[in-house]
Amino acid sequence: MLREIVESFEDLVVIDKPVKKELELTKFLLKYKDKPVLFKDVEGWEVAGNLWSSRERIAKFLNTDNKGLLELLYEAMEKPKPFSVVEKAEFLKNREKVNLLELPIPKYYPKDGGPYLTSAMVIAKKEFVNVSFHRMMVLDEERAVIRLVPRHLYSMWKDSVEHGEELEVRIVLGNPVHLLLAGATSVAYGVSELEIASAISLKAFGRPLEVINLDGIPTPVDSEFVFKAKITDEVADEGPFVDITGTYDIVRKQPIVIFEEMYHVDDPIFHALLPGGYEHYMLMGLPKEPQIYASVKKVVPKVHGVRLTEGGCMWLHAVVSITKQHEGDGKNAILAAFAGHPSLKRVVVVDEDVNIYDDREVEWAIATRFQPDRDLVIIPNARGSSLDPSGKDGLTAKWGIDATKPLDKKKEFEKASLDF
Structure with a gap:
């Protein structure tokens, strides 16, 4: 689905020449701040960034305007709708062992603590299904350190640790904007962001969000990449990292995530979300x-x-x-x-x-x-x-x-x- 969305943008900038994932990719995203950019070759992968870098582009995709976008998000947060469970998903076509170092995970700025997953969302299920954005700094082939703000996923993880368990999660990347916006909302504990995404989808497209039951955890079928993972009780330094203000956040001890298995669609597009860029602004700010x-x-x-x-x-x-x-x-x-x-x-x-x-x-x-x-x-x-x-x-x-x-x-x- 992401390829269809990206190629539909009239102002799409296509970079055909090879681009390195460390720092070089950032130069193009900064050059075309408000335009979607598709990199055809980032160390063998296709990568897209600045996809949702303007309010108007988001509104148009969701079949509304600026005022209607506010009303759409407000209504979805006030009245979430059930999602639909289906049997098939395109990402199930490719199942591989994870090697984070081989993926086009960028190091965006010189002082970053390492390569960072920035557009990924984490899905966890306990009393309810929670979906939320979390940056992850790559440590090695299968481990990353995740920033957990003391909110819902943190509470789920803390509960698991106190019971001597690791928290099983699904990490999804390359998602449509209604799922991204839903994942950035701040709603009461027990309200599922998947149902907020479903409400947006119903209003914008006339159909609910579709998910597949991936070993007990509902996982959106339109994701480009899906990782089976677990958040452990081990911690490591996370950061430095450039946050939404364009300044460096501090280094903290944060939990380690172990990536166990990777699924992806045929010819996937990796979504690189530039820290402190306009797309970061939109996805973090609009739900507020x-x-x-x-x-x-x-x-x-x-x-x-x-x-x-x-x-x-x-x-x-x-x-x-x-x-x-x-x-x-x-x-x-x-x-x-x-x-x-x-x-x-x-x-x-x-x-x-x-x-x-x-x-x-x-x-x-x-x-x-x-x-x-x-x-x-x-x-x-x-x-x-x-x-x-x-x-x-x-x-x-x-x-x-x-x-x-x-x-x-x-x-x-x-x-x-x-x-x-």
Whole structure:
């Protein structure tokens, strides 16, 4: 399926000449930041990157637009749908012993701790099926060290270790975007991301997500590569690694994963997700926008849109569009946005007549509708993102800009137009 998707992109850049997986691949992904790139020969493999590096490309693939994309993700997270279990999958055609060193796993930046799997998602099953993104630094032919943030997969792994067991998982790579977006959501423990992906698929394509039961663990049939693996109780240094802000994350002791078996489709395409690139922004940031939307909607009934901005790495800065019904709604929206995405550092709240996807319009609203002594909200010493290098010990100062029109002077703040 991935080949069909990649070759359908009108702005696809094809690199025919041989490219090395260590550092050289990164040069092309940085050169064509917002364009999908297909490498025909990365040490004998085909590799694709920057596939989902624009909001518009993602929306178009899911048969919607920017506003519809937010609504689609919000609805899928609120109302997950069952996936469909089938008997066949293309990746079952090829079954091999794993050698991670022979795969086109890139070393993206000079100071990286090693080659990194960045687009892979891990599927685990205990009380429910969990799917989540986890970077993995290759150690040798069959071992990698996995970064486990203390969330759902970490809890599953910790439970297994406490019972003297290793956690059996499936690692999938080369996935369609609805599965990637679902895997990056932050939902309550017990909610399966596979069902979120299924809800997106149903809305976008009219069919549920299809999975095959691979030795007890539901595995999406559209994955290019599937690995049987187990997360052990052994740990090793993980990092350095360039995270979404384009700066290096710290080195930590993290669990070791043992890769036991590999499946792949005929002529597979390896998905290389550039750390700190636009695709990283989209896949990590877009699933957070519905969370902000849901939070703001609790305090302001009419919320028209939410956008995490590329300038803020689609993680630290946001813009929210509302219709004010009362003075103070702008400031309430600011506080609600921070609650909806705790890593958020700055939020700008604007009226519905401002296009939040146009940075110039947002800045115009700040320039003409905002006064710092009246409309600025500063929250010092708040828990923020560990990825923000300007923070200290996880603490940051958050600031909100209320760039909405005063209700009693709305006409004075309207932008001139030819509409009568």
